[in-house]
Amino acid sequence: MMSAAGPGKAALFGPVDAARLRRRREIYTLLPGVAGRGELQCVFQPSVSASGGELRGLESLVRWASPTIGAISPGEFIAMAEESGEIVSIGRWMLDRAIADFARMRRMGLEVPQVSINVSPAQFADAELADFARQTCERHAVDPSRVVLEITESVLVDGSDMTSAAIDALLGAGFVLSLDDFGTGYSNLRSLIRLKLSKVKIDMSFVRRMIEDKASLIVVDTVIRLARGLSCSVVAEGVERQEQADLLRSLGCDEIQGYLVGRPMPFGEFVAWCEGRTDAVAGATEAP
């Protein structure tokens, strides 16, 4: 982008834009092979039932600590990795790490029913996605019915043969599908019905505003009714306050996830978090 602009155009960028572009270019240069260099980490964020606070699952989220430029958030690099195709190897690394760690937690006796893994639309371009996921489960002796793949509405909009075939193969192997960030994309209701979704996650932008903003509350309420009508369970993301958790429970939301329940944690910290939960209710009411 900047190279195409040339020296004359560079003056159009302020110092902030220039710094941001430089960082983006640096990240882009560091991306190739990142999964093989031991710079990625998998962290886990719990989700609990909205009514009783029992642990329902954990979501795996990628972290990148670059030895040259330090921490790089997924918000910064995932979109770039999707563009460059690097997301395929990052995604495979995460599938393997998350499923291996989940298997280890269960062997340790932790009662974690399911693990969720984010899958980018670009990963569906990998013809071997479903085979890889299936083999990973076999290798770690995890039943695919315990593995939830979080996809976004853009996968539904895509609708390509390749994507549909991959989704069918994943469902055929017994994996569970969840729709992430619901309400922010462009999917129509027909494609929502076509997919055999087990979970719908309400985007945190609605959850964050619903107490002050009537329109957001209506969206949250409608999504909960729609999902329940389609026999999907509903997860609210980004729950930070007790009053949000209380309202979501009264609206019939099944699961909550957010800083109120627990932040994303590395393996050891997550294990300690689980062990510190004395009763089923603790998780839903504890401040972070």
Ligand code: C2E
């Ligand atoms: P997401 O899948 O919707 O994940 C939720 C994001 O919200 C996470 O950010 C999480 O740390 C953050 N979060 C959770 N609870 C709260 C809360 O109460 N308040 C606030 N303010 N934030 C909360 P994170 O880890 O930075 O990830 C951002 C996005 O990057 C994810 O959104 C997901 O779309 C993508 N991502 C993360 N890890 C992966 C991965 O392994 N593969 C792929 N393909 N995408 C990933």
Ligand code: MG
């Ligand atoms: Mg997610």
Ligand code: MG
């Ligand atoms: Mg997301």
Ligand code: MG
């Ligand atoms: Mg989300």
